[in-house]
Amino acid sequence: MGRHTVAAPASMPRRGIVMSIIGAVAVVALVGSGVYLWVGGHLNPLLASADGGCAEPVQLAVVADRTIAPALTAIAEDFDDANDGCVSTEITAQDSADTAAVLASGSADADAWVPESSVWLDRMNATAASLGQAVPAVEVRDGVASSPVVFAAAATKATALASEPVSWTRVLGGALPTILPDPEASAASLAGLYALRGHSSPDDPRQFAGAMIALGKSIPASTTAAFGALGASDAPMIVITSEAQVAAYNNEEQAEPLVAAYPTDGTVALDYPFVVLPEAASQQTETASADPEPDGVKTKAELLEDFEAAIRADTEVLTAAGFRAADGTGKLDLAGVGVEAPIAGTALDGAAQLEILRAWGVLTLRSRMLAVIDVSGSMEEPAESGLRRIDIFQQAAVGAMEKFSGEVELGVWIFSTARNGELDYEDLAPIAPLADLAHKQQIAGIIQSLPDRLGGATGLYDSTLAAVKRVRESYDPEKVNSVLLITDGKNEDENGISLEALLAELKKMDDPTKPVPVIMIGFGPDTDVPAMQQIAQVTKGAAYSASKPEDLGIVLVDALSQRTCRPNCG
Structure with a gap:
């Protein structure tokens, strides 16, 4: 009841697009005992329920990075059910790079956004400035989950790979064959470059530049394409990715499953912040000064806060999808990944990552x-x-x-x-x-x-x-x-x-x-x-x-x- 999710098509370009977040579709849905018509992203009552407790469901539109969207979709279904059809939560799966571009251009048709990493907020702001647009007035809240950056390897080559320490230092020196998905579209890749720079010599910037040139020699079409190349390679090699992406890939019952190798010299983690977008943020401000709703009827702002709380509380769904808690803790019981959480190093620096991204764009x-x-x-x-x-x-x-x-x-x-x-x-x-x-x-x-x-x-x-x-x-x-x-x-x-x-x-x-x-x-x-x-x-x-x-x-x-x-x- 009240479950309405929209997923972006898989063939969507990875970046540089400006698209409508919620498309105009028309279907008839049954909600409680009432009949509703789905038009242009909204449910309009043709026949309201006489005893449902609300005349029309409140629409919540949440854009989420593709890596976490399936988990949020499951949480949204339970959330809508718990609210007796008074809320309909849509989860739109979209690459964070694309959403950052949409928001930077001044379009914000959703209420909230859960990107893969806070770095996409820095990217959004920088893009808005370059377009001559005002920086979007979003409210950034703490992460709802986390996922450490790891090295993915083909399971059949894991033993050979483990014969030597798997480390950023080896990647830096070119001793460990490495595939890097495009960091302009992957926060895990960009965070990986940040970790790599942290292990390079501060006295020799050529070392990191040379490593980026080598990694940019062949950029896979997607992270999935990079995973597929691991099994096809005769020699052990790795893909820089996130733990959650390894878990998601293995959940699809691949012919060649992956294992996550954890860098012996430390790693960093993606933080998945909960971002309230401009329209919803302004509604929250207006609601605070407006007359209260009738007893038992919640505003959109209140329901959005409730949904955020539901995400944080539903650790079972998040861990089943391969995510750690927002603070990096938690245990996983999934094929290919470690039970205990690795210790992440220093927090990711958004400005430093953008600097790396600019250098990457030049070098490639x-x-x-x-x-x-x-x-x-x-x-x-x-x-x-x-x-x-x-x-x-x-x-x-x-x-x-x-x-x-x-x-x-x-x-x-x-x-x-x-x-x-x-x-x-x-x-x-x-x-x-x-x-x-x-x-x-x-x-x-x-x-x-x-x-x-x-x-x-x-x-x-x-x-x-x-x-x-x-x-x-x-x-x-x-x-x-x-x-x-x-x-x-x-x-x-x-x-x-x-x-x-x-x-x-x-x-x-x-x-x-x-x-x-x-x-x-x-x-x-x-x-x-x-x-x-x-x-x-x-x-x-x-x-x-x-x-x-x-x-x-x-x-x-x-x-x-x-x-x-x-x-x-x-």
């Missing part, structure tokens, strides 16, 4: 890049390690290639002087997706062949100008278009363009709607750093210098990870 932008590599004779010279400069570059280039996702498009030029007739540069591979295995193998072959291509002086300026022109000719507005130029020297082409002429040409070509930053990496003692900095500045790129060729790998990570600070990177 799909790039379209032309790599222009110096193959002048000086690349034969030995470095301090005894290896030649070209050998060290090969090692760094192979490592960088492994960090790129298949969606990155990469082309390769080499340059010295008179490389191709009168031209200082030579086009060896077009700009194309690394997802094309033949193209990726072609580039790998070029990298291996570089020692055999050395010779000539350094035709830096002509090659830079030609590379920018080439990227502009085939500009893709859906990607980050750039030139990555690596050199160990300074311009030595006396017959080529001057620095002043190069800078003038680059300024003339500049188009703010089609930026082509030049990222210049110089290594070794002979690089012309001032010239590199001027070229980078005029193209809104960046210039990096590795004082030792051995530092080239570290500098490549910087070049990939500091796109937000250009052209003023430290």
Whole structure:
């Protein structure tokens, strides 16, 4: 009686949508002894019950994250029954990222929201500010449940996985193969990145940036898709997720169940706050100053508070769904998860998580890049390690290639002087997706062949100008278009363009709607750093210098990870 729930369709896009929270549907429902017509999200009495105690049920609309919506639906059914048909509670399942976007745009057709984490409130506020909207006047209450962030693994590989400590430190160092669902849609993933940063070296920000680049190499379509990949992998690997999501997945009787591995170096937890949305919050204020309702008749504000209390009291339903108590305590008796609650570390910092999310967005932008590599004779010279400069570059280039996702498009030029007739540069591979295995193998072959291509002086300026022109000719507005130029020297082409002429040409070509930053990496003692900095500045790129060729790998990570600070990177 009085049970009316609406679930959002499973095919709904994960983020960036603005949708109506309650759709217009029409069905006939029997409530008590009265007949009601369901229209546009409301029950209208066609024939009110003479002895039901209320002429019309009060409608409560609650939007809940998909992970907790099934449990809240069960609680809502019991709650409506206990109120003798005087309330009808709808639970709409929706990804928290989507709800945050809806609320930020100024739409709030629900009374309450239970997001996966408080971070979505910070995201809502930041999005509203970016849209020029007022920050929604919501009332944030304590969490109604919690779920720690864990590592999910295929049950058949659990023994092999446990042969070494399962920790954030191993994820950070790349020693534990890890899948990360998109943190722009998953609070568990974002909280996982927060925990990961907490275990990185505060003195070396490249460590965390490098880990994010590696994790962003392949982003699954959803958490469920990530879980499915675990069983298909030959080697043990993990998915960063929440304990409740592991329990929910196993409840579906999967062919390959999961187990939750708890990080040995601590974890964090999602808090599921109860959020009263603007319309309901204003109604509460108005109700406090209005005339009281007749005896026995509760207002919407009172019923909303009662429903919140019902959620907190119904620990049986929440624990059966894999949730811990709001304070992180409680025991579970479910397949694949531990009985005792893990000890969560420090509370999640919303501002810090948004900072991480912004960095993630930059690091995982799909790039379209032309790599222009110096193959002048000086690349034969030995470095301090005894290896030649070209050998060290090969090692760094192979490592960088492994960090790129298949969606990155990469082309390769080499340059010295008179490389191709009168031209200082030579086009060896077009700009194309690394997802094309033949193209990726072609580039790998070029990298291996570089020692055999050395010779000539350094035709830096002509090659830079030609590379920018080439990227502009085939500009893709859906990607980050750039030139990555690596050199160990300074311009030595006396017959080529001057620095002043190069800078003038680059300024003339500049188009703010089609930026082509030049990222210049110089290594070794002979690089012309001032010239590199001027070229980078005029193209809104960046210039990096590795004082030792051995530092080239570290500098490549910087070049990939500091796109937000250009052209003023430290």
